[in-house]
Amino acid sequence: MILDILFPNRCLGCNRIIDADFLVCEICFEQIDFTHFDYFGDNFIKEKCKLLFPVEQASGLMQFKKENLSRKIIHELKYKNREKAGKVLAQWTSERLNFKDRKPDLLVSVPLHSRKQKERGYNQLHLFTEKLSEFYGIPFDHNLIKRNYYSKAQALKDKKHRLETENTFSITKAITGKHILLVDDVFTTGNTVATIAWEILKAGNNTVSVLVMAIDI
Template sequence: MILDVLFPNRCIHCNRIIDGNLLVCSLCFEQIHFTHFGYHSENNLKEKCKLLFPVENAFSLMQFEKENLSRKIIHELKYKSRENAGKVLAEWLIDSLEFKEKPDLLVSVPLHPKKLKERGYNQLHLFTESLSKFYKIPFSHDLIKRNHYSKAQALKDKQHRLETLNTFSITRPISNQHILLIDDVFTTGNTLATVAWEILKAGQNKISVLVMAMDE
């Protein structure tokens, strides 16, 4: 297409021209700090989650270190209208994640309707849908409702992120389900914990966690 010639897709890190479905070139891909966690094994993310709520398994695709490439990738996904980055991240994760026992449902952390309207998309939806299609696990984008609007986590200082400013609610009864809760970045774990407890309180449910990146 003419637009592809005039405005070719470029690596978000080094600016090389790359295939339209990619985020980074092969050289920059090698610079991404993947965690290499085992989903069913003990790992740093699971230990952090266990301090906040009962968790079965936990997995993070990347490390979210200051000034590293994973931070730039998440920023492109959330704030630069690169919704397709969610599909790319799902493809990377599929190469790393194996389920010995599949969860019953994939649930993404919701945006407030006002935030969704501002951004035009939820950065987790295409990611979750891609995983659902590959692993043949159903998903829900509306099981959890965010009740309050707030500014982005990235714009808050650390103290504010520690405070539970956002509350969530369950939109329908759910029990005896193993829920894989999906978010973009684990920082303090405050948001995930708030959602997890709502699900746990709703019935005899179990929670596992999957994030694109985790902050040290």
């Protein structure tokens, strides 16, 4: 309580003091570039994924543009120790995404290397995925996919190095006949989710869908 008084939570858009559980005020919320994609229809991210692997469905919550509020939210989540932002993003997702009667069987988030996770203190996708699991009643598995190599952040890599993802990930256990929803933060080239998707597809008679927090378009 004292910390809330001394260091109040402020809107990421306008710096106004807001409730501790919020990211932005009501006014700035209207400035967020939500995608409004149809999960079951054709959309930008689904078309991109189709070029890389046989995707079932795909969607993203926000647009990730230069200097926009969505980008600031993601950066706060990943690099400014705002892990709880994942909970808010999950809430926003649940208000916009309806799986109807075709829910995936399992939620799987893109893993960090153990060294990277130790440095950051958390995986920015875990709380987001866990809250989605609660909202939709879908189990999650943070350990199904293993990242084999330590590397610097995607945002710090040039495009050439982002494409170098061969053998980056591996499956840690047998899995077959499952519809897996692969969860990531930002979709850029799509190579990360494609690399993981192919590992899942090769593991058995599985299908893969994709959900991301933001799409770099």
